[in-house]
Amino acid sequence: xxxxxxxxxxxxxxxxxxxxxxxxxxxxxxxxxxxxxxxxxxxxxxxxxxxxxxxxxxxxxxxxxxxxxxxxxxxxxxxxxxxxxxxxxxxxxxxxxxxxxxxxxxxxxxxxxxxxxxxxxxxxxxxxxxxxxxxxxxxxxxxxxxxx
Amino acid sequence: xxxxxxxxxxxxxxxxxxxxxxxxxxxxxxxxxxxxxxxxxxxxxxxxxxxxxxxxxxxxxxxxxxxxxxxxxxxxxxxxxxxxxxxxxxxxxxxxxxxxxxxxxxxxxxxxxxxxxxxxxxxxxxxxxxxxxxxxxxxxxxxxxxxxxxxxxxxxxxxxxxxxxxxxxxxxxxxxxxxxxxxxxxxxxxxxxxxxxxxxxxxxxxxxxxxxxxxxxxxxxxxxxxxxxxx
Numbered sequence: 001x002x003x004x005x006x007x008x009x010x011x012x013x014x015x016x017x018x019x020x021x022x023x024x025x026x027x028x029x030x031x032x033x034x035x036x037x038x039x040x041x042x043x044x045x046x047x048x049x050x051x052x053x054x055x056x057x058x059x060x061x062x063x064x065x066x067x068x069x070x071x072x073x074x075x076x077x078x079x080x081x082x083x084x085x086x087x088x089x090x091x092x093x094x095x096x097x098x099x100x101x102x103x104x105x106x107x108x109x110x111x112x113x114x115x116x117x118x119x120x121x122x123x124x125x126x127x128x129x130x131x132x133x134x135x136x137x138x139x140x141x142x143x144x145x146x147x148x
Numbered sequence: 149x150x151x152x153x154x155x156x157x158x159x160x161x162x163x164x165x166x167x168x169x170x171x172x173x174x175x176x177x178x179x180x181x182x183x184x185x186x187x188x189x190x191x192x193x194x195x196x197x198x199x200x201x202x203x204x205x206x207x208x209x210x211x212x213x214x215x216x217x218x219x220x221x222x223x224x225x226x227x228x229x230x231x232x233x234x235x236x237x238x239x240x241x242x243x244x245x246x247x248x249x250x251x252x253x254x255x256x257x258x259x260x261x262x263x264x265x266x267x268x269x270x271x272x273x274x275x276x277x278x279x280x281x282x283x284x285x286x287x288x289x290x291x292x293x294x295x296x297x298x299x300x301x302x303x304x305x306x307x308x309x310x311x312x313x314x315x316x317x318x319x320x321x322x323x324x325x326x327x328x329x330x331x332x333x334x335x336x337x338x339x340x341x342x343x344x345x346x347x348x349x350x351x352x353x354x355x356x357x358x359x360x361x362x363x364x365x366x367x368x369x370x371x372x373x374x375x376x377x378x379x
Contacts, residue, residue, distance in 0.1 A: 010211045011342055012311050012335035026175035029182050030365040049353050051191070054360060072361055077207065077223065077345040104369040108361060 031100045031110055038098045041069065046089035050075045055089060055111060057097065069107040071099050073124050083122050093117065149329050151289035153178040159291065165322035168281050168292040177289025183362035188285060193349035196225055197257035197284040198275060199299045202315050203329060204288055208344040218263060218271065224347045231261040231273050238262045238274050241296065246277040255279050255295055273301040281322065286329075294321040304332070311335040 041059035052072040059067050073079050076086070089095070094117045099109030111124045150157050161169065173181045174188055190196060196204060205224035212219045218231040239246035239253065239260045246253050246260060253260075255277055263273040276298050278284065286293035297319035304312045313333045318326040 009340060010311075011338040011340055011344070012209045012211060013207060013338045026183055026186075026362075027177070027180040029175075029180050047356075049356075050348055050350060051354065051357055052361065054357070070361055070364075075347060077347045080345065102365045104365065104367055106364055106367065108365045 028100075028110075030102050030104075032103045033100060035101055036098060036112065037101050037109065038096060039069065040094070040096050043089045043091055043093040043095060044068070045091065048076050048086040048088075053079055053084065055097070055114070057095060059107075067107050069097075069109070071097060071109045071111045073111050079124070082124055084124075088122065089114075149327070151177040151179075151287070151291060159327060160324040162320075162322060162324055165292055165319075168294075168322065169290060172285060172290030172292065174285075174288060174290035179290060182366040183358070184366040188288070188290070189283065190285070190288070190349065191354060193351050193354065194283070195227065195257040196222075197279055198229060198259050198261075199278075199293065199297075199301075199315055199317070199329070200284060200286055201225075201227060201229075201258070202301070202313065203286065205347060206313075206333070206335065207347075208338070208342070209335065210344065223344055226346060226348065227258065229258040229261065231263040231271075233263045233265070233271075236262055239277055241276055241298075244280075244295070253277070257284065259299070269305040271301075271303040273303070275299045275301070286317070292322045293317070294319055296321040309337045311337070 039057075039059045041057040043055065043057050045054075045056040047054040047056075052075060055071050055073070057069050057071075059069055061067055073082075073084065076084075079085075096115040097109075097111060098113040099111050101109045113124060114122045116122070149159070159165075172188070173179075173186045175181070175183065175186045175191075201222050201224065205222070208223045210221040212221070213233075216232065216234045218233060219228060220231070221228045239248045241247075242252065245255060248260070257279055259275040260277040261273050261275040263271050266272050278293065278295055278297055278299075280295040281292050284293060285291065297317060300316040300318070302312075302314040302316075304314070306312055311334075313330060313335060314328065315330040315333075316326055317323065317329050
């Protein structure tokens with residue numbers, strides 16, 4: 001009798017035991033972790049790729065000037081758990097973005113949440129703290145000053 | 149084992165181990181640096197290697213087995229690894245290589261693994277023959293692993309839906325004694341029809357990300373008197 005080459009298969013998913021930055025490419029060294037900004041703008045580009053997805057959008061400031069922002073999320077394999085997808089945004093979409101800005105005052109940040117024009121809310125942390133993920137070795141200190 | 153500066157999480161480094169750790173500039177952990185300053189081989193798209201793959205991205209892990217071997221397919225880098233369960237001996241370590249029988253063989257990013265079933269639900273795996281410390285890191289926080297390492301994994305099937313993985317590192321070049329890197333890390337049995345997404349390092353995508361985001365966000369702060377546009 002011919003033996004089957006592969007007789008058993010299992011797909012196992014790593015489980016989260018405590019909440020921590022997970023599957024992250026990098027920590028929070030560039031971000032002002034004590035601040036949150038909420039911005040209304042118009043999408044110019046949505047890049048669904050590794051190591052981070054990037055959302056680009058234009059925001060009109062108080063003077064009426066248009067400022068171009070770029071905000072990141074974790075990678076696609078993480079973000080699907082938060083309901084993000086390749087087609088989540090298209091150019092022209094009106095969005096409200098809540099993000100953690102960078103320390104250097106430039107228009108960049110890490111997304112916490114995006115609310116679409118139809119009211120749907122995408123919570124970015126849902127891709128990193130839901131019930132299946134692993135990183136046994138992370139532990140960045142909040143507010144740590146990075147070494148140069 | 150978190151790397152958060154707490155005393156209970158300090159590792160038993162040898163002098164060489166501590167020196168190697170300090171030479172690493174990681175993106176995450178108590179010693180994290182800015183994205184423009186790090187030197188993690190991961191982001192040069194070097195293979196993650198073993199045992200780092202156990203400590204980094206064990207999200208969707210596919211495990212195949214037959215009477216001769218267990219094959220593990222890792223999501224990150226779409227890498228695979230074979231654990232022989234056919235009774236063969238673990239290779240011997242020699243300087244810069246391994247001995248498989250009498251044959252000198254190369255070091256491998258994912259090493260050489262043999263496994264033994266110690267009971268119906270526990271597979272104990274030994275792995276040697278990994279890359280030296282200037283090619284790979286142990287984890288994302290920059291802790292080191294050398295080619296002298298011997299890694300033990302215990303895969304314990306607790307019940308139908310739960311698998312627990314314990315990883316012990318024994319690396320006399322980097323650490324003065326063995327230590328447990330992962331202790332009963334839980335994994336859940338998933339639907340075998342589940343689609344597994346790719347997670348990879350692409351030099352072109354990394355270059356684009358660095359140009360668009362990593363480099364600008366690592367730049368010094370704006371001079372005083374300027375306002376953040378859009379705020």
